[in-house]
Amino acid sequence: MAIPSNLRYTHDHEWARDEGDGTCTVGVTDFAQENLGGVVYVELPAVGTAVKAGARFGTVESTKSVSELYAPVAGRVVAVNEALQGEPELVNSDAFGQGWMVRIQVEAADALAGLMDGTGYEAHVAAAAH
Numbered sequence: 570m571a572i573p574s575n576l577r578y579t580h581d582h583e584w585a586r587d588e589g590d591g592t593c594t595v596g597v598t599d600f601a602q603e604n605l606g607g608v609v610y611v612e613l614p615a616v617g618t619a620v621k622a623g624a625r626f627g628t629v630e631s632t633k634s635v636s637e638l639y640a641p642v643a644g645r646v647v648a649v650n651e652a653l654q655g656e657p658e659l660v661n662s663d664a665f666g667q668g669w670m671v672r673i674q675v676e677a678a679d680a681l682a683g684l685m686d687g688t689g690y691e692a693h694v695a696a697a698a699h
Contacts, residue, residue, distance in 0.1 A: 571599045572691050573665055577641065577684035580693060584665065585641040587681055588672070595641060596669040597629065597660060600694050605631040608660040611653040613638075613670055618646045620673060622680070627670065629660065638670065642680040648672035 576584040582601035585593045602608065610630040620626045620640040627638040650669050653659060660668040675681075685693060 570603065570694070571665065572687045572694075574687040576665070577681045577686065578690035578693070579639060579641045579684060581639045583639060583641050585681055585684060591678075592647060592672050592674050593642060593681060594669050594672050596664060597638070598690070599664050601636075602661050602664045602668070605629060605636060605660075606633040607631055608657045611657045611660065611670065613649045613653070614646050616646055616649055620644060620646060622683075629657075640673065641684055642673055642675045643677070644673040644675040644680070646671050647674045 576586050578584050578598065582598045583595055584598050585595050587593050608629055608631050611627065613627045614620070618626070620643065622640055622643045624640055625637045626640045629636050629638060649671050652667065653670070662668065
């Protein structure tokens, strides 16, 4: 299971990457996609949608279940990964790359500081497994 050290993580298994321009890219972690199984559909918000940290912003449907997606930061959706409409399996094959979900213009410059780093997320996953 990959846990890139350059990302920040939520307790709900989303990742956020600071793009350095006031935005962050968001997706689900390798741990999440492994537990979901084969992703068959992704529901994402429209560009321009306001999101609140910790609030639902979409869903991922897999062969096993439907799981809600939670925003790691507050802000406004400025991009949506349209490729997931035709190829939702990108979430499984490239969770940290082509399987990204949305890009959010963050409200607060330090918004990502409250999220876990890779080491913290690794400990969170280990604790959840026991």
